Amino acid sequence: MERARVLRAVAFTSCILGSGLLRMSDATADSQFTGDEGKFLLTAGFSDLEGAGGGGLVPLALISGYGSSDSWGANAHFTNIQLHDFQLRAYGVAVGALDRVELSYTRHEFDITGTPLDGLGVTQDILGVKVKLAGDAVYTQDGWIPQLAVGAEYQKNEGISDGGAVGLPGVVNPTQLGAKAEHGTDYYLAATKIFLAESLVVNAALRYTKANEFGLLGFGGDLKNTYSLKPEGTLAYLLTRNLAVGAEIRTRPHNLSVDDETSAYDAFLAWTPTKNISLVAAYLNLGPILGPVTGITRRQDGPYLSIQAGF
Amino acid sequence: MLSRMISLVGCVLFAAAASAAPGGLTLYERIGGEAKLRATVHEFVLIMESDDRINFTFANTDLKKFEQLLYEQLCELTDGGCKYTGRDMYTSHAKLNITNAQFNALAEDLYLAFDRVHVPYRLQNKVVALLAPMQRDVVKPHPVPQGSAPPARRNAR
Numbered sequence: 001m002e003r004a005r006v007l008r009a010v011a012f013t014s015c016i017l018g019s020g021l022l023r024m025s026d027a028t029a030d031s032q033f034t035g036d037e038g039k040f041l042l043t044a045g046f047s048d049l050e051g052a053g054g055g056g057l058v059p060l061a062l063i064s065g066y067g068s069s070d071s072w073g074a075n076a077h078f079t080n081i082q083l084h085d086f087q088l089r090a091y092g093v094a095v096g097a098l099d100r101v102e103l104s105y106t107r108h109e110f111d112i113t114g115t116p117l118d119g120l121g122v123t124q125d126i127l128g129v130k131v132k133l134a135g136d137a138v139y140t141q142d143g144w145i146p147q148l149a150v151g152a153e154y155q156k157n158e159g160i161s162d163g164g165a166v167g168l169p170g171v172v173n174p175t176q177l178g179a180k181a182e183h184g185t186d187y188y189l190a191a192t193k194i195f196l197a198e199s200l201v202v203n204a205a206l207r208y209t210k211a212n213e214f215g216l217l218g219f220g221g222d223l224k225n226t227y228s229l230k231p232e233g234t235l236a237y238l239l240t241r242n243l244a245v246g247a248e249i250r251t252r253p254h255n256l257s258v259d260d261e262t263s264a265y266d267a268f269l270a271w272t273p274t275k276n277i278s279l280v281a282a283y284l285n286l287g288p289i290l291g292p293v294t295g296i297t298r299r300q301d302g303p304y305l306s307i308q309a310g311f
Numbered sequence: 312m313l314s315r316m317i318s319l320v321g322c323v324l325f326a327a328a329a330s331a332a333p334g335g336l337t338l339y340e341r342i343g344g345e346a347k348l349r350a351t352v353h354e355f356v357l358i359m360e361s362d363d364r365i366n367f368t369f370a371n372t373d374l375k376k377f378e379q380l381l382y383e384q385l386c387e388l389t390d391g392g393c394k395y396t397g398r399d400m401y402t403s404h405a406k407l408n409i410t411n412a413q414f415n416a417l418a419e420d421l422y423l424a425f426d427r428v429h430v431p432y433r434l435q436n437k438v439v440a441l442l443a444p445m446q447r448d449v450v451k452p453h454p455v456p457q458g459s460a461p462p463a464r465r466n467a468r
Contacts (some may be wrong), residue, residue, distance in 0.1 A: 038412025040419070068412040099411070139446040196440035199433055240432050241422055 013045030035311045037275045038068025042241050043138060046270055047308050048079035048282050050126050050153045051092040054305050056266050056282045057250040058232040060203050061149035061192035063132055064104065064274045066311055072097045073311020083300035085114030086289060104128040110216045115294035119166050122216050137192045146193035155215040157182040164227030176255045179218025180225045184210050201205040201244065202233035212256050213289060221255030228253035242272045262287030268303060280306040287289055339391030342434055352382045362392065364416040368407055388441045400448040409449050453455035
């Protein structure tokens with residue numbers, strides 16, 4: 001809990017620092033503090049599972065928030081994923097500065113709502129940073145060069161609660177399920193291209209990761225305790241200026257013998273009625289979770305709903 | 312689930328393919344030719360005039376002339392057979408200190424103008440895709456050094 005408070009303080013400080021990065025020379029006094037909301041609708045992305053500007057599962061090379069290259073933006077999000085036997089709530093904040101740097105903090109609350117482990121919960125904190133390297137997804141419509149960004153996500157598993165209540169007395173940490181660490185850092189490279197003439201958004205990412213089930217089951221495992229390089233992708237079609245439909249795939253390592261982790265998929269509808277609010281409705285499939293432990297090996301799929309408010 | 316996903320991706324690609332030009336029509340013709348494009352430009356000027364984000368950048372602009380030049384530019388870009396007779400984008404914006412936010416605001420106003428005259432969104436995107444690369448000539452680091460020479464021209468328009 002103490003650590004969570006520290007992380008929250010760090011996220012808050014990030015906000016302050018983000019605002020400090022403002023260029024003070026020619027922005028109006030007003031926009032220095034509120035952001036200029038100078039980017040196109042949809043080009044701030046949404047909040048992905050780890051809090052980065054992206055879709056639902058996969059980060060984009062776009063910087064979160066609607067601040068243009070002379071300004072900044074920020075947002076807060078809440079996401080609920082209801083699978084057959086599991087529920088994940090994710091909430092957090094993100095700041096984008098100068099359309100160049102993105103900082104984010106997200107908290108995960110993962111509850112087992114079915115299977116013999118009903119009642120078990122896991123919490124996790126994630127600090128993310130993303131930096132745009134090159135290219136411009138919007139303006140470069142006369143070439144193939146995508147917008148490129150690199151990111152890192154430090155994740156700290158805060159442990160397992162109520163292990164005793166479900167017949168796993170003393171299980172308080174994912175390392176007791178075979179994970180090698182309770183914290184880890186993912187690194188990713190994302191390339192995003194908006195083919196505006198075709199109303200298409202194409203995104204590919206490469207993630208360097210040791211995370212088990214997004215870190216909810218820790219990092220590294222009895223099967224594999226080295227980093228894996230896993231591709232991810234997003235394809236979206238722009239239906240209107242504020243509505244996009246698409247799909248994502250995220251391949252994931254299989255490090256733990258207690259969890260037959262597979263690739264994750266979703267199909268989504270993303271709606272941004274104004275630059276201040278975004279809604280994402282998706283159908284998500286994470287494959288079986290903890291099958292060898294629970295005996296429940298059906299795939300875990302279900303609705304993903306996310307709301308984001310900001311500027 | 313995977314098959315559902317693949318079919319959805321297929322739908323997206325099909326929708327994109329279906330938006331390809333039918334029967335060799337130019338974008339100009341698909342939009343609706345001179346009448347539609349002139350109506351768009353007229354609406355655009357009205358919208359822009361009341362848009363406090365950018366209207367001041369047109370303070371010294373002859374809007375009648377601007378409307379004609381914008382029509383010529385859009386007509387030429389969409390293969391309507393016109394010849395744009397105005398100055399190139401770099402020169403015409405050299406002293407305006409246009410920001411990315413202002414460039415984007417103008418594009419947003421153009422989208423609104425297209426909406427008002429009922430040009431489909433997919434075609435709007437095709438026009439904006441032709442305009443977007445002009446950002447490199449229109450938006451410059453601030454302030455513009457006095458007497459600076461323009462950079463190597465890529466695609467003078």
